[in-house]
Amino acid sequence: MLRRTVTVTAAVLAVILGVQAGAQAAPTPGSPGAGDVYYPEYGNGGYDVAHYDIRLRYHPATDRLTGTTTILASATQDLSRFNLDFALATQSVRVNNRAATFTKQGDHELVVTPARPVARGAPLTIVVEYDDIPSTVVAAGFTSWNRTPDGALAVNEPEIAWWWYPSNDHPTDKAGFDVSILVPTGVEAISNGTPTRWAVPAFGGWDRWSWRQDKPQATYLTFLAIGDFDTYQDTSADGSPIVTAYNTRLDAATAAAARTSVERSDEITDWLAGLVGPYPFGARGGVVTGAGDQGFALETQTRPVYDGRSFIRGSNNSLVVHELAHQWFGDSVSVGQWKDIWLNEGFASYAQWLWSEEQGEGTAAEIADYVYSTVYPVDDPFWQVLPGDPGPERLFDGAVYDRGALTVHHLRELVGDEDFFAILRAWTDTRRYGDGTTPEFQALAERISGVDLDAFLQEWLYTPGRPDRGVSTLSVPAEPKSWPKIVAAHH
Ligand SMILES: [Zn+2]
Numbered sequence: 012m013l014r015r016t017v018t019v020t021a022a023v024l025a026v027i028l029g030v031q032a033g034a035q036a037a038p039t040p041g042s043p044g045a046g047d048v049y050y051p052e053y054g055n056g057g058y059d060v061a062h063y064d065i066r067l068r069y070h071p072a073t074d075r076l077t078g079t080t081t082i083l084a085s086a087t088q089d090l091s092r093f094n095l096d097f098a099l100a101t102q103s104v105r106v107n108n109r110a111a112t113f114t115k116q117g118d119h120e121l122v123v124t125p126a127r128p129v130a131r132g133a134p135l136t137i138v139v140e141y142d143d144i145p146s147t148v149v150a151a152g153f154t155s156w157n158r159t160p161d162g163a164l165a166v167n168e169p170e171i172a173w174w175w176y177p178s179n180d181h182p183t184d185k186a187g188f189d190v191s192i193l194v195p196t197g198v199e200a201i202s203n204g205t206p207t208r209w210a211v212p213a214f215g216g217w218d219r220w221s222w223r224q225d226k227p228q229a230t231y232l233t234f235l236a237i238g239d240f241d242t243y244q245d246t247s248a249d250g251s252p253i254v255t256a257y258n259t260r261l262d263a264a265t266a267a268a269a270r271t272s273v274e275r276s277d278e279i280t281d282w283l284a285g286l287v288g289p290y291p292f293g294a295r296g297g298v299v300t301g302a303g304d305q306g307f308a309l310e311t312q313t314r315p316v317y318d319g320r321s322f323i324r325g326s327n328n329s330l331v332v333h334e335l336a337h338q339w340f341g342d343s344v345s346v347g348q349w350k351d352i353w354l355n356e357g358f359a360s361y362a363q364w365l366w367s368e369e370q371g372e373g374t375a376a377e378i379a380d381y382v383y384s385t386v387y388p389v390d391d392p393f394w395q396v397l398p399g400d401p402g403p404e405r406l407f408d409g410a411v412y413d414r415g416a417l418t419v420h421h422l423r424e425l426v427g428d429e430d431f432f433a434i435l436r437a438w439t440d441t442r443r444y445g446d447g448t449t450p451e452f453q454a455l456a457e458r459i460s461g462v463d464l465d466a467f468l469q470e471w472l473y474t475p476g477r478p479d480r481g482v483s484t485l486s487v488p489a490e491p492k493s494w495p496k497i498v499a500a501h502h
Pocket residue numbers: 310333337355356359502
């Protein structure tokens with residue numbers, strides 16, 4: 012009510028004084044969402060984040076997390092108020108060196124009102140202090156913070172940041188990150204990017220671990236793995252630090268199998284770079300959790316996190332290929348809308364088909380035939396899920412992966428190998444550290460190939476039922492040797 016009166020007064024005043032209305036418009040609240048059609052309240056409007064500095068203290072015995080996160084942002088409008096996405100109990104918020112008022116709206120929106128409005132283009136320095144037991148905090152009906160027998164994992168998609176740092180939680184607002192955490196001596200705390208402090212004794216019984224990500228990173232791709240890990244450090248040929256970590260609860264055979272795959276991350280990254288263009292980040296590696304700790308692998312930036320269960324039956328290089336392919340498709344070039352998820356999963360899955368071909372375990376074409384005609388017969392409900400618009404409940408449906416990869420393969424058949432790989436390299440080059448949507452991908456692919464892809468993408472991404480591949484399916488293709496490993500990589 013009060014705000015509306017003020018707005019009218021300002022507008023009237025502007026007219027009386029003959030001032031341009033735009034220059035004198037009263038500051039307004041930033042939008043509570045970033046405009047995502049699947050998740051309207053994820054992310055926020057009114058500001059753009061450049062950097063997060065996250066300083067934490069965590070004790071595995073109590074699951075108590077205390078933290079101070081400093082956000083460097085700039086206002087993109089004259090801002091009276093703005094939202095952060097955050098679920099933990101908050102002690103204080105300061106904006107540009109003044110105490111701000113704040114209230115929780117729903118279970119994951121923190122509404123912040125600065126003491127003074129912030130002008131468009133002006134710096135916005137936000138300091139949030141918090142203290143909570145994250146495993147007890149429910150937001151949107153679940154808890155993504157995952158307490159394990161020896162620590163905790165903050166690894167999930169799309170929702171994870173809410174349980175450990177306040178943010179503008181949408182892949183379209185990327186930022187640099189410094190993550191620094193105190194844990195009891197003997198506990199490891201692994202995150203993204205370059206380690207800048209490795210278990211440095213801080214005070215009686217506590218060590219500090221610090222990590223720096225200087226390339227733009229989406230909030231959901233920022234992770235923490237805290238617990239008892241065997242760690243390895245090396246340096247890549249390009250000078251990047253390689254950090255790998257394996258939970259000590261893994262049995263010896265599983266730990267060995269995990270190492271035979273994850274220790275090849277550097278080599279596999281270089282192989283992918285040869286196909287799709289330069290590796291976009293300055294650090295490498297991987298983390299393997301205890302078996303069953305999280306139940307999936309995630310392409311957390313520079314350092315994917317794998318569930319130890321993925322290596323119980325032996326090495327799984329195909330899974331490593333999938334998560335490392337995401338470093339280009341998903342991490343460096345992120346989804347502009349969550350409904351574009353096939354741009355992540357279809358391409359990461361297709362990289363596994365290319366790896367299979369490289370290893371002599373079945374060509375991409377053989378896998379495409381097998382998936383199309385044998386894995387999913389024409390009457391399989393699989394064909395009813397639309398990879399280009401699966402809906403938030405089916406964001407990680409098998410169709411997003413397998414029909415997504417089939418779509419990629421069909422594109423390759425339509426445009427030919429030369430244009431196909433040129434499209435992949437142009438996509439990862441022109442949108443590096445940014446994001447993209449399906450229409451933007453289509454426009455680029457059409458420009459490079461000169462082929463009208465409208466009918467093809469409409470049928471493969473947005474039409475229920477099995478698309479026509481224009482091939483005979485009378486013969487039943489044999490199962491490619493790589494198929495069981497490819498299947499095992501699904502989230
Ligand atoms: Zn994936």
